Amino acid sequence: DAGVTQSPTHLIKTRGQQVTLRCSPKSGHDTVSWYQQALGQGPQFIFQYYEEEERQRGNFPDRFSGHQFPNYSSELNVNALLLGDSALYLCASSPGSYNEQFFGPGTRLTVL
Amino acid sequence: AQKVTQAQTEISVVEKEDVTLDCVYETRDTTYYLFWYKQPPSGELVFLIRRNSFDEQNEISGRYSWNFQKSTSSFNFTITASQVVDSAVYFCALGLGNTDKLIFGTGTRLQVFP
Numbered sequence: 226d227a228g229v230t231q232s233p234t235h236l237i238k239t240r241g242q243q244v245t246l247r248c249s250p251k252s253g254h255d256t257v258s259w260y261q262q263a264l265g266q267g268p269q270f271i272f273q274y275y276e277e278e279e280r281q282r283g284n285f286p287d288r289f290s291g292h293q294f295p296n297y298s299s300e301l302n303v304n305a306l307l308l309g310d311s312a313l314y315l316c317a318s319s320p321g322s323y324n325e326q327f328f329g330p331g332t333r334l335t336v337l
Numbered sequence: 338a339q340k341v342t343q344a345q346t347e348i349s350v351v352e353k354e355d356v357t358l359d360c361v362y363e364t365r366d367t368t369y370y371l372f373w374y375k376q377p378p379s380g381e382l383v384f385l386i387r388r389n390s391f392d393e394q395n396e397i398s399g400r401y402s403w404n405f406q407k408s409t410s411s412f413n414f415t416i417t418a419s420q421v422v423d424s425a426v427y428f429c430a431l432g433l434g435n436t437d438k439l440i441f442g443t444g445t446r447l448q449v450f451p
Contacts, residue, residue, distance in 0.1 A: 266443055267443050268428075268441050270440070281436055313380055315382065326384070329381065331381065333380075
């Protein structure tokens, strides 16, 4: 049984560009959350998707958007990249609400 | 406001020593959940434990044990007889009863030397 998978593993972009990160949840999980983890910090909640809709959102600007597909996989899009967007982006899945979240290995984004 | 504080930035121990990682949380909600995650150098957060606010029983799992005290808003994690493989960053997190959002502390880096 595959766990949460994310792609790509690493990504290098320049300021102003746009990026799309992808996540496949653990089998049987229908809820996907995205977190941003800056170097030396704890993960910060970006948003959560359930039934193809954004259910909750953290304190992130509109440049951060997402999508969930019918197979529960999800994408995170970031527009107009800033140097400060450089971080490890983690995807977590869970079987519905209020359950432990299982995390993927993350995508390391570097913005130059 | 909701907040998680892990005051210990880094801890170094020698193998077989016991070590306790501290976690203090803040919330006014009566229903909440507390978590511990381990993050090895690979980056993937590994789930260790989930506790809800109505269950103050301490828990032991092998060499790991957790002490939940609502009176001091603490949820401390002890590793007994530490091993080199325990070296990682450990995060404590708070989940509120009406949301799936997790609020993480800044983590404690544990280094276990042989």
